[in-house]
Amino acid sequence: MCAAIIISLKHRVNSPPGQVTQAVKDAIDAGYRSIDGAHVYENEHEVGEGLNAKIEEGVVTREEMFITSKLWNTFHRPDLVRGALETTLKNLNTPYLDLYLIHWPHAFKEEGPLFPKDDNGDIVFSHVNYVDTWKEMEKAVDDGLVKSIGISNFNKRQIEEILSDCRIKPAVNQIESHPYLNQKRLSGYCKSNGIVVTAYSPLGSPNRPWVTNNDPVLLEDPKIVSIANKYNKTAAQILIRYQAQRGHVVIPKSVTKDRIISNFQVFDFNLSDDDMSLIDSFDCNGRICPMSSSTAHPDYPFNDEY
Numbered sequence: 001m002c003a004a005i006i007i008s009l010k011h012r013v014n015s016p017p018g019q020v021t022q023a024v025k026d027a028i029d030a031g032y033r034s035i036d037g038a039h040v041y042e043n044e045h046e047v048g049e050g051l052n053a054k055i056e057e058g059v060v061t062r063e064e065m066f067i068t069s070k071l072w073n074t075f076h077r078p079d080l081v082r083g084a085l086e087t088t089l090k091n092l093n094t095p096y097l098d099l100y101l102i103h104w105p106h107a108f109k110e111e112g113p114l115f116p117k118d119d120n121g122d123i124v125f126s127h128v129n130y131v132d133t134w135k136e137m138e139k140a141v142d143d144g145l146v147k148s149i150g151i152s153n154f155n156k157r158q159i160e161e162i163l164s165d166c167r168i169k170p171a172v173n174q175i176e177s178h179p180y181l182n183q184k185r186l187s188g189y190c191k192s193n194g195i196v197v198t199a200y201s202p203l204g205s206p207n208r209p210w211v212t213n214n215d216p217v218l219l220e221d222p223k224i225v226s227i228a229n230k231y232n233k234t235a236a237q238i239l240i241r242y243q244a245q246r247g248h249v250v251i252p253k254s255v256t257k258d259r260i261i262s263n264f265q266v267f268d269f270n271l272s273d274d275d276m277s278l279i280d281s282f283d284c285n286g287r288i289c290p291m292s293s294s295t296a297h298p299d300y301p302f303n304d305e306y
Contacts (some may be wrong), residue, residue, distance in 0.1 A: 005130040007201065008036040008251035009047055023255035024050025028060055030261045036174075036198075036251045037092075038070035038103055039084065040114055044091035052093050059116040067092065068099040070152060071137070074114060076107035076128040085145055098138060101174055104153050104291065105130050106299035115293075123293045127156035130158065130299065131165050138168045150174065150196075153291070156189050163193065174198040177248065178218055178239065179279045180286030186306045187246065198249040204237050205253070205288055216286070223282065231269055234262060241266045242279050 009020050020043045024035060028050070037047050050066070052062050069092070070255055075084035085100060107126040109116040116124040137149040150172030151162065173190050177183045177199035187197045204218030205211075218224065219235045228235045236252065240263055243250035252263045272280070287302065294300050 004042070008253040009043060010038075010041050010253050018046070019255050020046035021050040021053070021157045022099050022255075023260065025054055026257040028065075030257075030264050032062055032260070033060065034066035034068070034098075035201075036068045036073070038072070039075075039088055039091075040070070040072045040103065044069065044088055048092035048094065051156065058229070062094065066098045068101065069095060069238070069239065070099055070101045070103035071115060072111065073104050073106060073108040074116065074126075074217060075109055076130065076133045077110050077134045078128075078132050080110060081133060082140065085140055089145065096144060097146045099150060099172060101150045101152045101172065102133060102137065102154075103132060104294070105132075105151070105155075105158050105301050106294050106297040108155070125294075125297050131161055134166060136161055141168055148172070152198075152200075154281065155303050155304040156186060156306055157304055158299070158301060159193070159195070169193070170195050172196045172198050172249075174200055174251075176201045176202050176287060176289050177243065178202050178283055178288075179203070179221075179224070179242065179282035180216070180282045181216060181288070182280055183306070184280070184283070187248070189306075191247070196249060196280060197247070199243045199246075200251050201253075201289055202243050202250050202256070203236050203252055204239075208288065215288075216226045221282070223278070227271075227275055227279070230275075231271075233266075236263060237266050238279075240297060241269065241271055242276065245271055245276060 009023060011291055024047055035047060037044055047157050055062055069088045071081060071084055075081060107128040109126050140146045141149055147170060148171040150170045152174035154173055156300055175183055176199055178193050187293040190197050208219055224235045224238055228238045240250050254260050254263060290302060
């Protein structure tokens with residue numbers, strides 16, 4: 001990957017039209033060369049508009065950018081994988097992806113809404129084997145539509161199943177990681193198998209739709225703020241640097257220009273070993289993206305220890 005810091009562009013919750021497009025432009029102008037997106041974020045056309053505007057301006061070439069997207073849960077069935085990828089490529093207006101991930105290991109009912117529900121409001125599952133899905137991902141590499149393939153939110157056991165029956169091993173596992181959920185064991189397992197770890201929600205996703213008033217706010221944690229003051233940095237910069245020094249690719253989400261720029265300014269300092277150990281000690285298995293609507297699915301990843 002071309003950079004340790006990637007701009008992440010998730011759901012457009014109450015975002016006015018064009019905001020994501022502008023965020024992509026601002027990120028590229030600030031020096032970002034990698035963008036993390038997904039079909040389920042429902043904004044890939046705006047990402048594509050921002051990306052191609054900067055290519056047309058001559059600011060970057062397509063080859064200088066590293067674009068990631070993800071296969072959503074309703075497209076795990078092998079005959080649907082290629083079409084889902086082609087839709088993403090069309091939305092982004094790009095001939096290929098640099099990285100394509102299986103977004104979650106568990107599948108939802110196909111050929112309907114992104115979150116199919118029954119009369120009780122529960123998610124309707126599908127039971128496609130993700131190893132079969134993976135084999136279609138490999139074909140996309142063969143056909144030149146994607147350069148690399150990977151997974152997201154997979155646990156150790158699920159990774160082992162992929163590794164035991166694949167031609168192309170996952171390049172990346174994208175997982176939630178921050179001081180309250182540092183994922184040390186899963187990260188170590190991935191690294192031992194040559195799988196890069198990408199850390200999502202590194203800032204604790206303070207604006208997640210399901211946040212409550214009682215949830216701790218990582219960016220306001222007094223211990224993090226104290227470390228930030230010590231280095232004359234923001235809390236966000238400390239949290240991003242923490243992941244980078246662990247050897248993780250890190251994808252902070254923002255559509256605000258000042259924060260996009262600030263989040264990139266983490267290469268001019270190093271956290272001490274003592275401070276890295278101190279931040280590690282904050283771990284409390286504090287998962288903030290539990291995908292709790294899927295706990296009954298047999299492939300739900302967070303029932304395992306890691």
